Amino acid sequence: MNRIDHHIRISQLIAKEVNFGLDESERQELNAWINNSEENQIAYERIRNQEEFLNWDENFHQVNVDEGWERFEKALTPSRVKFAFQTIFRYAAVLFVPLFLAGVAYYLYDDLSKQTSYQNIARIDVKKPEAQLILADGQKVSLCNKGISALKEKDGTQIEKGEGRLKYQAGNDKRTLLYNTVRIPKGSEYELVLADGTKVHLNAMSSLKFPIQFIGKTRGVELTGEAYFEVSKDAKHPFVIDVMGTKVEVLGTSFNVKAYKEDENVVTTLVEGSVKVRSSGFKAKTMMLEPGQQAVVSEKSGAIKMQNVDVNLFTSWREGVFLFKDERIEDIMTELSRWYDLKVFYKNQSIKEYRFGGHFNRNSEIGSIMEMFELTRKVDVEINGQTIVIGEK
Template sequence: MPDTERLIYLLSQARQRLATQEEYTELLEMIQADDTGMVNAQIEAFHGPTVPDSNDPAEWQQLVTDILAADKAQHTAPVRRLPWRWVAAASLLLLAGGTWWRLQPATKTPAPVHTQATPDVAPGGNKAVLTLSDGSQITLDSATNGILAQQGSSKVTKLANGQLVYDASGTSQGKILYNTMSTPLGGQYSLILPDGSKVWLNAGSSITYPTAFTGQERKVNVTGEAFFEVAKNATMPFRVMANNTTVEVLGTHFNINAYTDEATINTTLVEGAVRVSAHNRQLVLKPGQQARVGHTDVQVADQVDLSAITAWKEGYFSFTNADLPTVMRELARWYNLEVSYEGKIPDRVFNGEIGRSLTLSQVLKGLSKTRIKYRIEDGHRIVIQP
């Protein structure tokens, strides 16, 4: 039987983000070896009720191993404090007992579990196309490292880590040149703009920008989703245009989600300050606030979960009280899927995290365990059944 005091200590360390790798590994071993239900009871006290355990513990153990391996890839010290996103993700896997989802059904009516052999589709990765000012295109994921193009007086370089960089010394002589970076469904990419600002693009997104910033402003156009770390320059405001929304900053970190299949354009401030303009209104956001621009109005949400908003940039999905269509839209972008529904959409609420490094078959296997029924057509088409 596990040592109750030791278990409570380890859970407390994990919750406070103070656990070392050794302590976290010990916690996983205690959970795996629990045959009395005591560990699960203590976890419920920390996290709330869970779904039934899986009959195949090896299944979730491999996923936990993958999470720890992903964490190791980002650090070199043998003993360290684990980032909370990995603690939360691993806790979720254990709580869900192998499904790597924690499901809170909105209805208590049980539905049969769907099981179907599924083709294995790799997760998305660093993929993008760069369209130069003359219309020529460069496939960035297959391009060799080094200087890719000369745009005016700016050199476009692909670094060894895959990031695209525009040198900050470039100046425009005469005509302003524009480039566009586009990510396909199943792709993501990052670049450093001529002013030193950093941009991360999510799947199915694009950014159009000048190869050198001149004049009185720095302006870019975005579709889809992007995260910005804007270089400070008080004399030249930075503006992001997304459909009917303008976001103005001097130097800040923020996320903008402007997918056309979402109900609103959401701008979430992580650090600094931004001014959001839409529908003849201007709102100044504070860190932790999110502006939601709809078809006719603008609303502001306070104290949003910043880690959930930026989860895609850190390599995982994060859902809080998300309905099934919300979950499937994110999965569709990352795995390049078509999603449709037959009859009434299942009434489910999802909470938890999923690593974006999982294959499609792993994710769908987890989905089936949440009592969601589906049918696969042509490998990339998922039909959700009532």
């Protein structure tokens, strides 16, 4: 067991000790870690002696999750915060039970952050990237077919197919605007490099319609679902994304757009550069975003709400991580169902409003994730194949 595996295991043992108690073998395992060093003893005592942890179950609904999250971030330098999100969050398969496991992670974090070699935790055979490419003539190509490494459109555009990735190289015929479409099923993701060099990372249950080479004054594409864009700069040809009528216009920048068909909003989160978001309808509105800002467009009214956000919460999926902060369990399960192909039912409506925060690897087994929810003592989870039923404890 590598060191990060061991620390995650210890945090789970401490969480179980507080909530349920340990059996004899688990008690011996935890004691062995405690007695291994003075630093471990101090860390354990600090965790167990904290009143907020000892009384955690009684005070569950009074916990200030925002305050706890901010304290966790302030304990690290900016470079280490970035390291945490990009490296440890990519591999750790621990769900933060507010605030208990957050506290455990806080005290063990300094040792964890010094590691330079990691392995995935709680691996399962998540579906490998598989997608469907629809060519300009309507031909459908399975992108999980390893026998295909290159394609060619009738205008001469070359399409290179790699592992989970397509790359377009424009042809010489610029007389006709030809479109391709990529569709991503549940449990998969895919990356495109468009003819202008723009990179598009498509999330599960998403599709993108795009010209195989850009002709005209704008570079226009159509998105359904979620994608992270890294747009190639071209001041003379703005890049415009049509998302359910909402237009997101950029010159060169990095941002995330989320708008699944069942959602009521188009959510644009800006990481770098600037974007202009324009809603549709009679009362269309326009808003400019700066890095760290998010525009939420109501599909029904066209109203735009702007807010400052932690962009990691909305872009971590492309790093192979689910990351949630004080989210409704219904919203969390909606995200999980797109990846794990689940059907989720609730025994009563009030459960949908329960709020949780956490992070875990997208290769984690769904059973281990649901087990962490049960550790909160607030919900009971039944798993039957791809069906999950959630009730109150």
